[in-house]
Amino acid sequence: MTTLLGFVAAFVAILAVNGTAVAQNGDETVGGTMRAKDESGENVFVEGVEFSVVDVDGNEVGTATTDADGVWLVELPGPGVYSVLLDTETLQGFELRNPDKNPLTGVEVQPSTNKNTLFPLGERVLEESNSIRAVQLFVDGIKLGMIIAMCAIGLSLIYGTTGLTNFAHGEMVTFGAMTAYVFHVTWQLDFLGTWMTSLAFGAIMAVLFAGIAGGLFNRFVWKPLRNRGASLISALVVSIGLSIFFRYVFLYQFGGRAGFYRDYRIGQQVEFFGLFTMLRKDIFIVVFSALVLVGIGTALSRTRVGKAMRAVSDNRDLAESSGIDVEQVIRYVWIVGSALAGLGGVLFGLTENINWEMGFRLLLLMFAGVTLGGLGTAYGALLGSIIAGVFIQMSTLVIPGDMKNVGALMALIIILLVRPQGLLGRAERIG
Structure with a gap:
């Protein structure tokens, strides 16, 4: 029985590390990929779209622009709740499907994680058969x-x-x-x-x-x-x-x-x-x-x-x-x-x-x-x-x-x- 209690204590100790050591790491990012459908209906990546990220106090913590693969990424100062703003003037003819969700608020980033955000473009595609x-x-x-x-x-x-x-x-x-x-x-x-x-x-x-x-x-x-x-x-x-x-x-x-x-x-x-x-x-x-x-x-x-x-x-x-x-x-x-x-x-x-x-x-x-x-x-x-x-x-x-x-x-x-x-x-x- 003593051995079992020792195992349980070790079991809890392993998980306790999860609750304490996470906060010591600082490798948080927020990003995403911008895709849209062109006139032929093919999926294309949208380059040159600008994003800015602000914290809960309204301070800008970083900006990014999508690359040729439509990818953007902003490094954050730490975990927390952020807002992401997309500059609609850089969309190059595309339109946001949900403009009321720009800026995207309440983006919660956990310690040592990459938070992906989604800004859908164009009209919603009809349901498949x-x-x-x-x-x-x-x-x-x-x-x-x-x-x-x-x-x-x-x-x-x-x-x-x-x-x-x-x-x-x-x-x-x-x-x-x-x-x-x-x-x-x-x-x-x-x-x-x-x-x-x-x-x-x-x-x-x-x-x-x-x-x-x-x-x-x-x-x-x-x-x-x-x-x-x-x-x-x-x-x-x-x-x-x-x-x-x-x-x-x-x-x-x-x-x-x-x-x-x-x-x-x-x-x-x-x-x-x-x-x-x-x-x-x-x-x-x-x-x-x-x-x-x-x-x-x-x-x-x-x-x-x-x-x-x-x-x-x-x-x-x-x-x-x-x-x-x-x-x-x-x-x-x-x-x-x-x-x-x-x-x-x-x-x-x-x-x-x-x-x-x-x-x-x-x-x-x-x-x-x-x-x-x-x-x-x-x-x-x-x-x-x-x-x-x-x-x-x-x-x-x-x-x-x-x-x-x-x-x-x-x-x-x-x-x-x-x-x-x-x-x-x-x-x-x-x-």
């Missing part, structure tokens, strides 16, 4: 589904090997995202002069720390509960308590404001066949997630440890009677599952903002994916998560975006009515 939009939403759903799957595989394996429904799994997602944020933004470990390398190092540390955290919690919390014969309901209540505790530890240390990885909030879009577009970072997320998930599937199918995990998940008693060290397998499951949750948190942080409850918001979708695919199966979690992600995004074709998570839950209800054990689950006889 439903078929084009459906393709775009389908692709976005695949991306979201892969991130959910990355986090949900560990949740499914933990349930399959121990029977525990771990409500604290979402906080491991948040822990991974925040650990990468500390290395990437707070400490600014800028290896080889590139922020991508810095974020990659932060992601490696997030995976490492999340895996260690999962192993320690299994050793000092869940294993003693199993050895003492605690019921699954008792373990469930403990996981809910841990989830609430660490969620508010994150809130206390990280604060209620959203954080962002440097230079990854707005990126360049790539068009595919005129049907859909993706940001470069989203292409990386999809490709990288696919490689990781394929690697996980291969490890579960081909390696000795992976086969043992599947055996324990399928039938624990039979696996133990055949000579498999069940406790060792469970330890591996906690380490690997938590590490994957940490990695999923980093990827989720690239697409969303980083905040104290991001993992909790993803937890419901993880449960939906795991249940949809079949409880206790890694492949089921993968399939169910992708289906959930696609339904979440495509449901916005018919319902408001604020209710898009309803799409995943409706898919869950419909499929479970037809196949109660889930898509890849095994039917069991009761009674």
